[in-house]
Amino acid sequence: MSIPCVQLLTPEGVRVEHPEYKFEADAGELRDLYRDLVVVRRVDGEGIALQRQGELGLWPSLLGQEAAQVGSARAARATDYVFPSYREHGVAWCRGVDPLALMEVFRGVSHGSWNPDERNFHLYTLVIGSQTLHATGYAMGVAKDGADMAVMAYFGDGATSQGDVSEAFNFAAVSDAPVVFFCQNNQWAISESNEKQTRVPLHQRAQGFGFPGIRVDGNDVLACLAVTRAALERARRGEGPTLIEAYTYRMGAHTTSDDPTRYRDSAEVALWEARDPILRLRTHLEAEGLADEAFFAAVDAEAEAAGRRVREKVRTMPDPxxxxxxxxxxxxxxxxxxxxxxxxxxxxxxxxxxxx
CATH class of the missing domain: 1.10.287 (Helix Hairpins)
Structure with a gap:
């Protein structure tokens, strides 16, 4: 990555320090983060398989973006409110939403089968970028109420080309809304590359609206957690919004209706596969002696059980x-x-x- 970004764990699994963003965790917390990453990827893979077999109408995979989602989601408090787009399966997992509830939406069984207020996790939004306005309005409201909480909105790099996102940035800035804008820059807005979306790094757009923007290594779960935690704390202190650009990569298709081989080459994919967020954390755990083979085997078994449960339950869902x-x-x-x-x-x- 030629543009500087916050990184606490290199692609080789080596722990590094950052002058501003610190992350102190014991072995248990690191193992929990690894477990989240593995289970989320397994459930996501089952979603792809189920769609291919006609059990789901569509599935937007998060493959490669697990660290951005898990790290940022684990930084939020239970009292914070989250507005997702339609790919935040890892965030949903961390907020305690049953993966089956997500599958119901893409199977057409429901329009959203979880109560947003029970987990402070809004329903998925397929209208590109509109959730940033919803989050900003909600944040303005909780600020007027004097609530000790922050709001976070997730969106992709392609959404930054939508007018709704710029409007949300402006409303949030002028009202000092306690909102964190978390952009997962996976570098492809379906088949449009970043070069067709912007001439400057996305996080720099925040400067034009008068609030901070920061780029973080989106495949580094520790950096994503530390940067998001700091931004949420800043929001709760009444210091206004922050834009986080998690620089990552969509290793799979945009959705199961997409064929990425038509617009990007295999060398690019191979480059990012070497930066795999799960392999990175596993390498670190192994090198530091923080987890053994028994732990990794247990996590794989847990992930497999989660995938099997999803498969069995989805295939027996009654039609509405x-x-x-x-x-x-x-x-x-x-x-x-x-x-x-x-x-x-x-x-x-x-x-x-x-x-x-």
């Missing part, structure tokens, strides 16, 4: 009652909607097999 699509069109009853529901119900019943 299709007439429910009419229920929340309006807050109350509506004659035209009632008529359309009755027509649809009758149409569905016409396919019933007599005697079945």
């Amino acid at each position: 009652d299709r007439s429910l699509m009419f229920r929340h069109t309006y807050a109350g009853a509506h004659a035209l909607v009632d008529e359309e529901r009755d027509e649809f119900t009758a149409y569905q019943a016409s396919f019933a097999v007599e005697g079945s």
Whole structure:
């Protein structure tokens, strides 16, 4: 990486110090972070497989971005509020959301099967960048309430080209909103590279709005945790927003409907595979004698069990009652909607097999 970024763990697994961002952790915390990374990757891989087998309509993989998500999410308090986009499976895991709830969305069983206020984790947002405005508005509200909390919004590099993101930056800046903007720069907005998105590093955009921006090694789970923790603490102190650019790489496809081999070469992918966030932390744990083979085997077994559970539960999910699509069109009853529901119900019943 030619542009300086905060790094606490090199790609070779060597621990380094940073003058501003410190991270002190015992062996147990490091092992917990490793467990998060491995389980999240296994569940994500199951999502890909299930879509390929027709069990999910779509799946946006986080492969390669585990450290950015787990590190930042573990920096947040339970009382902080998080606004994700649609790829934050690792953040959802750290917030205690069952992976099956995510699968329900992409299977079409529900529009969002978790209560956002139970985990302070909002529903997934597929409209690119709009969650940054939602997060900013929420942060402005909690600031007026005097709440001891911060808000965090996740989005990708492609979203920074959306007007909503610039508007969110401006609203957050002028109101000193306690919000952290966490941009996972995986370098590809579907098939558009960073070079087609920006002429300056994304974190520098914050300067134009009057608040700090910082670039962090997005494949370094320790650096992501330390930088995000500092930004959230700054927000809680009433010092306003921060933009974090986690420089990482999307090692898989944008979604399962995408073919990345059409727009990027294998050499680039191989380069970033060597910077794998899981391998990096494992190498460090092994070199420092902080984990043994029994630990790694136990984590692999736990991850495999999580993937197997997801597979079994997804394949047995009951289909939703299709007439429910009419229920929340309006807050109350509506004659035209009632008529359309009755027509649809009758149409569905016409396919019933007599005697079945």
